[in-house]
Amino acid sequence: MNHRRTIVGTLLAAALMAAGCTGSGGTSKGADAKAPDDPSKVTGTITVLTPRTDIVQDGTMQKYADEFKKTYPKVTVKFDAITDYEAEVKIRMNTENYGDVLMIPAVIKKNDYPKFFASLGTAAERGKKYRFTDFTTVDGKVYGQTTNGGMPGFLYNKRVWREAGITDWPTTPDEFLTALKAIKSRTDAIPYYTNFKAGWPLTSWTYVNGSVHCDTQATAKMAEGNPWAEGADLRVADRLLYDIVDQGLAEKDPTTTNWEESKPRLAKGEIATQWLGTWAIIQFQQAAEKAGADPDDIGFMPFPAQVDGTFCAVVAPDYNQAVNVHSPHKEAARAWIDWFTDKSTYADDNLAMSPLKDAPLPEVLKPYEDAGVKLIEVDDSKGGLVKEIDNASEVGIYGPEYRQDLVDIARGAKDGDLGDFLDGLGERWTEAEKSLGS
């Protein structure tokens, strides 16, 4: 009996010791990744973590790296393409080995940036040249540099919309619904596709925030008020989504939707509309080519709301590249980020907005210029707080769950009433605001 007890004790001690070995990696705070003065003198092999498995596999990334090597002959760039990027990098960031350059995962709190990343310079200095610097600024220092910018919007099949007799972009949610109804009655297309199963396409409705009222302080308002108050941006967006589903304008069975299939289906005109963003345009055009449809049929339109007769679109950064604070090759890493942002053709290749302030808009946004759509940048100084409130309240504006519930209510699979549902979200949100404020 005693003997057995010692064995159990030993096992337990061993387990605890092993447990002690794991846990969080070391903390080091504050480091700068300075831009090298002489490109020929920078040396080192750097690893870049990226979620773009597609362009790593087809060699596009290697082409950028080869181009980079022409300027920085002694730096070798390797890529580590990760499919489940957010989850995997989050775990790797518990150690010191998370590449030399990485895209900042959404989970990292803004205030923790100095613990994980080396600073790229001051906000005052970088803000002159680049867009979106305040998204990664902590205490006046910038920790990330986005590869490209984008904006949310509806991808739609121009031919189907034309066949339904709609030539102008709807300017109010009601007009938008009328347009979808016309598509339903006059064409065979599914007017709107929710991509309910994949989930994250529902999440992109959150990025409507700012465009309804053309408000650059929209994020701050979320952090201080109720995002689902009457007339607030998210309430208008969620209301539209609800009405689309409630009035039978979405696909018949949302629970078994298929994201990959939805691309060629929209290109071929089986689906008329999806709320996504500029980043999706190139994917849908490629899908159109593969499916033998016309890539020019893919159109892009803003959220149906106008302030003083003009549409408003919110531009925001894609993933931000950052230098690992533990990297031994910070200069080489910094050189890669600078080169990739300033010199590479990445943004153009992806039909996306360049992060450089003086660069022209991409060709696909020509209709936006013609229609006089106003492009705004929402101030992100309260972005970190919004994330904290979101986590504390478990509402999940950056996850699909609450909109899946909303769609379920709209199609009658779940009991409830839209007003009560949105009010409930608002209540949880404002309660979390209070508990964090205290």
Place this chain on the structure above:
Amino acid sequence: MTPTTEKVARPTKTAPPAAETSGPPRKVRVWQRLTPWLFLAAPLALLITFTYAPVANMVAYSLTDWDGVSPELHYTGVGNYADIFTRAELFQVFLVSGYYLAASVVQIGLALYFATVLSFNVRFRNFFKGVLFFPYLINGVAIGLVFLYFFQDGGTLDSVLGLFGYEPDHAWLGTPASANISLAGVSVWRYTGLNFVLFLGAIQSVPGELYEAAELDGANRWHQFRHLIAPSIKPVLSLTVILSVSGSLSVFEIPYIMTGGATGTETFVIQTVKLAFQFNKTGLASAAAVVLLLIILAVTWVQRRLVPDDKVEPV
């Protein structure tokens, strides 16, 4: 047999060679003692590294407010547990487990039926054994994806029903009840094979003469099942029931892949995963995992109390 004989035996054994050094025997004895541990070293190391250490870690995290990535974490005591037990909605998801529990009754029944039938001499029995066990060999993620197509609007199920002239036009994953029944059905399809093999093994361990004797005594198949098979598989049956109950409480793969917990199919484990990886409340999620562990232990304990596992007498 008894300690006394040993005590007597020991001095007689050690006394004669006392003149020689006591080295070699002791060495041998040390080795004899060490040998089992050496054999055990590898599995124990693996067990500790991959099971007990993470569990110890999880319990430790459950007492903190860690978000899963930040280098800073604060000790919060039992705050997370208090949080869990004061939020009734976190336990509502256990209602979903009811569907899987009901399904596992069906599953055990089916497995028992097939195991019994196939333990007799049936034509193509090995083929049928293979067919029944096959689903269990498929990866759970693959099953989830395959059945997503199966339940799709106009998918496999709809077209098969269409062949029989029945067109239900029903969204199988569309409503909470329908979705949960469909998912539980997939779970039955997947795990029946495992139960079946366990039962078949137990049934085949019954010596053949017993069946012969029973047949001579005029017992029909039902009698054979009732009086021969049933008693001999009782331990396996109770094991299966325990596995089913704990399995129903911790369903994860199939609903997570197929619906992601949408439309009222969220289980306790999915909820825990969401707390940890979506809302970055690793501390709270660890506490939830500990609570689930305790619930399963409690259920098993109650079950063992109600149905004690009496020793099977050798037949």
